[in-house]
Amino acid sequence: MSGWALGAEMVLVFFLALFLLQRYGDFAKQQRMVLFGTLLAWYLCFLIVFILPLDVTTTIYNQCEKDRRHLATGPPPSNQTSGNASDARSACLKPWSYIPDGVMPVFWRVVYWTSQCLTWLLLPFMQSYARSGGFSMAGKVQTALIENAIYYGTYLLVFGSLLIYVAVHPGWQLSWSKLQTIGITAANTWGLFLLVLLLGYGLVEIPRSCWNASRRGHSLLKTYFKAAKLVTEKADAREDLEDVMEEVRKVSEAVKYNHPLRKCVDTILRKCPTDYQDKLGRNMDDYEDFEDKQTFPSERSLVKLHKRVIYAVQRDRRTRAQWHVLLQEAFHLEDVAKNEGGSTRRFVRAFPPARAPGWFGRYVYTPAAEWYWECALKRVFYRALSVWLALLSVAVVWSECTFFSTKPVLSLFAVFIQLAERDYNYLYIQVACFITIFFLCTCVYWTVFRIRVFNFYYLAPHHQTDAYSLQFSGMLFCRLTPPLCLNFLGLVHMDAAISHQHREQTAYTSIMGSMRVLSFVADGFYIYYPMLIVILCIATYFSLGTRLLNLLGFQQFMGDSELTSDLVDEGKELIRREKRKRQRTEDGENRRREWKERYGNAREELSARARNSHEMKETSYVDDDDDDNANNRPAKYLSRSATRADRDCIELLQDQEPLDFNADSREDDNNDHQQRDAGRPAGGRYLSMSSSRTRIFDDV
Numbered sequence: 001m002s003g004w005a006l007g008a009e010m011v012l013v014f015f016l017a018l019f020l021l022q023r024y025g026d027f028a029k030q031q032r033m034v035l036f037g038t039l040l041a042w043y044l045c046f047l048i049v050f051i052l053p054l055d056v057t058t059t060i061y062n063q064c065e066k067d068r069r070h071l072a073t074g075p076p077p078s079n080q081t082s083g084n085a086s087d088a089r090s091a092c093l094k095p096w097s098y099i100p101d102g103v104m105p106v107f108w109r110v111v112y113w114t115s116q117c118l119t120w121l122l123l124p125f126m127q128s129y130a131r132s133g134g135f136s137m138a139g140k141v142q143t144a145l146i147e148n149a150i151y152y153g154t155y156l157l158v159f160g161s162l163l164i165y166v167a168v169h170p171g172w173q174l175s176w177s178k179l180q181t182i183g184i185t186a187a188n189t190w191g192l193f194l195l196v197l198l199l200g201y202g203l204v205e206i207p208r209s210c211w212n213a214s215r216r217g218h219s220l221l222k223t224y225f226k227a228a229k230l231v232t233e234k235a236d237a238r239e240d241l242e243d244v245m246e247e248v249r250k251v252s253e254a255v256k257y258n259h260p261l262r263k264c265v266d267t268i269l270r271k272c273p274t275d276y277q278d279k280l281g282r283n284m285d286d287y288e289d290f291e292d293k294q295t296f297p298s299e300r301s302l303v304k305l306h307k308r309v310i311y312a313v314q315r316d317r318r319t320r321a322q323w324h325v326l327l328q329e330a331f332h333l334e335d336v337a338k339n340e341g342g343s344t345r346r347f348v349r350a351f352p353p354a355r356a357p358g359w360f361g362r363y364v365y366t367p368a369a370e371w372y373w374e375c376a377l378k379r380v381f382y383r384a385l386s387v388w389l390a391l392l393s394v395a396v397v398w399s400e401c402t403f404f405s406t407k408p409v410l411s412l413f414a415v416f417i418q419l420a421e422r423d424y425n426y427l428y429i430q431v432a433c434f435i436t437i438f439f440l441c442t443c444v445y446w447t448v449f450r451i452r453v454f455n456f457y458y459l460a461p462h463h464q465t466d467a468y469s470l471q472f473s474g475m476l477f478c479r480l481t482p483p484l485c486l487n488f489l490g491l492v493h494m495d496a497a498i499s500h501q502h503r504e505q506t507a508y509t510s511i512m513g514s515m516r517v518l519s520f521v522a523d524g525f526y527i528y529y530p531m532l533i534v535i536l537c538i539a540t541y542f543s544l545g546t547r548l549l550n551l552l553g554f555q556q557f558m559g560d561s562e563l564t565s566d567l568v569d570e571g572k573e574l575i576r577r578e579k580r581k582r583q584r585t586e587d588g589e590n591r592r593r594e595w596k597e598r599y600g601n602a603r604e605e606l607s608a609r610a611r612n613s614h615e616m617k618e619t620s621y622v623d624d625d626d627d628d629n630a631n632n633r634p635a636k637y638l639s640r641s642a643t644r645a646d647r648d649c650i651e652l653l654q655d656q657e658p659l660d661f662n663a664d665s666r667e668d669d670n671n672d673h674q675q676r677d678a679g680r681p682a683g684g685r686y687l688s689m690s691s692s693r694t695r696i697f698d699d700v
Contacts (some may be wrong), residue, residue, distance in 0.1 A: 005097035006107075009050050012424055019044040023439030025470055026463040034130065034467040041474030045117040048508075049441060052485050053433035055104055055506045056417075056494060057095045063504040064092035064424075093424035104507030106253050112482060112511060116187060119478035124148045127471040131314075135264045136298070154190065189525065191483035195444060196529060198480075200536025201545075202443025202698045203393040205450070210386035214379040216340070220333045224571030225557045225564060227326055231574055234319040241312045245276045251297055264302045271309045273316075314466050321464035330575045340375045347371040351582060392439055395511060397537055399491045400530040407491060414493040437488050444480055486512065490526070625626040 007499055021039050068091075163182055212218050236513035248268055255265045297305075303567040331350060339347050347370035365373075395412045402410035409415055413436060420428045449459055457472045459465050485508065495509050539545060546556045550563075558564050 003103060005054060006051065006099055006103070009054070010047065013046045013050050014043055017046055021470075022463075023461055024459050024463070024465040026465075030467050030470075031130075033126065035473060037118065038470040038474045041115065041118050041123060041478050044111050044118070045474075045477040047111055048115075048481050048485055049437050050434070051107070052437060052488075052506075052508060053430040054097045054099060055108075055508055056433055056489075056492070057097060057429050058099045058104065059494065059504050059506045060421050060426075060429065061092060061098060061173045062101075066504055068092060093426075095424075095432070097426070097428040105510055108511045115478040115482070119475045120152075120187075123471050123475040123478070127468060127475070129468055130471070131307065131310055133303040133310065134152070135267055135303065135306070137290055158195050183510075185382050187479075188483040188486060188512070191480050192487065192526070192529065193482055195483055195487065196533055197536065198447040199396075199440065202447040202535045202542050203533070204540040206443055206446060207386045207389040207393055209381050210389060214382035214386070216333070216379075220330070220337060221568050222557050223326065223330045223333055224568045224575060226571070227330060227574050228567040228571035229555060230319065230322055230326060230612055231571075234323055237312070237315045237319045241273075241316045244305075244308050244312045245272060248272060248276075248309065248365060249279075251302070251305065259296065261296065261299060261302065264299065264306075265432050268302065268309055271306070271313060273313065274617055314457065314468060317464070317466060318458050318460070318469075321460040321462075322458060324464075325460060325462075327575070327578055331579065332578075334575075336374050339371060342371075347369050347374060350579070351586065389401055389439075393443075393537075396436075396440070396491075397533055400533050403491045403493070403530075404527045408494070411491055411493065413488075413491045417492045433488075433492070436491075437485060440488060441481065444484060445477070448476060466541050487530070494502055 017039055021035065021042065025035055025038065125144050125148060128147040132140040132143040134140040134143055163179075196581065212222075252265055252269065255261050335349050337346070338350075342348070346367040348367070399411040399413050403414065405411070409418065413432075416432060417429055420426075420432070449457065457469045459469060459473060486495065489506060489509060494503075494506055543558075546558065549556050550558060550561065555563060555567060562656050
């Protein structure tokens with residue numbers, strides 16, 4: 001069953017990518033092409049991370065077989081590193097995940113070139129196309145090409161420089177394979193340039209974040225600080241949205257139903273939140289003649305307004321999603337702080353979960369188990385994890401600075417892999433390779449979505465990530481994962497272009513081409529540029545970037561700053577206010593539920609008794625008319641059969657329900673829910689002449 005491990009991992013990685021996309025994206029509302037492009041990009045990048053360890057073990061086995069054949073025909077090669085002569089003469093142990101020859105080169109070629117087409121052509125184009133304000137396909141395509149000119153220009157600049165270098169070099173002739181090598185080298189050079197910058201920050205900040213997570217007070221204060229900053233951004237986003245909606249209202253009132261540009265206005269209205277669509281659709285005539293003297297917006301101004309609407313709605317949704325996640329984090333940290341001093345040793349939440357706990361919550365993660373984890377074990381776990389990640393970061397920094405040295409071998413990862421290679425411990429090799437690659441990817445991608453400059457691209461769980469952020473993540477993963485994995489192969493001395501060893505190359509490096517075509521890249525940039533990671537790590541350790549941003553006016557969390565203390569106090573008050581609002585909402589719901597349980601059955605019984613009494617009154621009135629001594633009294637005076645207590649209960653129960661002081665907050669929640677459904681077309685008649693079906697490149 002050769003190759004079964006490859007097939008099994010391909011299936012598992014697909015479901016992993018699908019699960020993550022379902023957690024962050026929204027299958028019901030987002031366009032199918034956006035979801036498909038993001039899923040394909042994530043799937044290909046995850047495949048590289050998961051399959052590369054299998055390629056390494058297969059290459060080690062092939063190298064062992066090659067050395068054994070050399071020993072059978074002659075002396076061993078001088079640079080043999082897969083073991084001593086006695087090891088090579090013995091039979092090589094075949095790995096459990098061995099992949100047959102010829103499979104991996106084809107696999108890597110398909111994965112690599114598909115990911116490169118996605119990241120350099122399709123995803124940037126789809127990203128700009130989705131945010132374009134054009135009303136036609138041609139206009140959107142033109143806007144997308146103009147916005148992506150900087151990306152295409154950067155790539156063409158690097159590719160053109162390398163092409164000129166090869167063309168003027170004496171003795172070299174250009175061929176299709178060399179052109180492929182130049183293109184791959186240009187893409188990897190661009191990725192490695194950004195990779196080192198991001199990696200230097202993540203290698204220091206991730207262990208420090210884990211250590212700070214074990215400090216309850218520090219985490220809570222930082223959450224208050226983030227709340228104070230986020231509420232300002234949230235208010236700005238809301239104000240910007242209202243300003244844009246006011247302009248849309250003016251345009252909608254000026255451009256009537258029979259105007260040629262009304263179709264463009266309807267397209268803009270469909271991008272507005274639902275509550276704004278209802279307001280804009282009121283008090284408008286179906287048909288109104290427009291005079292020549294009246295001024296109307298041009299199509300170009302409507303294109304700009306359309307783009308502003310898309311950006312404003314997206315920013316408002318993003319800040320609301322961030323605010324919701326931040327509130328949950330703050331409430332949880334406050335619950336932990338209160339439960340730490342509790343004597344019951346049972347975790348009590350200020351707001352119980354809306355859903356009933358499943359079997360895991362009822363039998364395993366009980367309130368007692370949650371108390372021991374949150375208040376006792378979690379701190380120890382985070383500190384141990386921080387120490388382990390710090391040691392791993394030191395090993396990465398050391399290996400990045402010494403991986404070019406093969407005699408002696410100074411790279412720690414190369415030493416560990418070669419020791420396991422002598423004992424044919426393939427499982428250890430695969431686990432070590434996967435942990436190292438996963439750690440490098442975590443440092444890089446965590447940095448991208450952590451830095452404030454990149455906060456516009458926000459991956460929010462619970463289906464709150466917008467389409468633009470999903471496409472950006474897929475595009476970035478495809479650009480950084482291939483050079484990151486190539487850098488890892490250099491750390492373990494599996495890249496012959498850097499280690500200059502006559503070893504069996506992995507299938508992954510074989511599709512990259514020989515970097516020796518560009519000697520100044522293989523012998524210069526790829527070796528000495530990663531050494532800058534030491535400077536970046538030192539700058540991050542002493543928080544030089546944070547201090548610089550503070551001096552420039554960008555508030556950053558610093559415990560010894562007066563401005564930080566003011567923002568922490570402001571954030572604490574904001575969280576307290578939101579907590580009181582939520583408590584009032586839950587109290588109102590509880591009172592309403594108790595009132596229904598207490599008086600619901602009594603109200604039905606008294607209503608039935610009232611109906612019976614009314615029938616008796618009508619019967620009594622008829623009997624009095626037939627009586628000779630009847631004095632024709634009104635029927636309302638014949639209701640003496642009902643007791644006074646029953647009448648009082650009926651009047652009380654027929655009165656209005658108790659006032660709910662949380663109606664405003666519920667209305668805001670409903671508005672938030674409607675705004676999240678803003679992508680749905682409004683049901684008004686003024687959005688006519690447009691189909692409700694979702695197509696690939698529709699605006700809906």
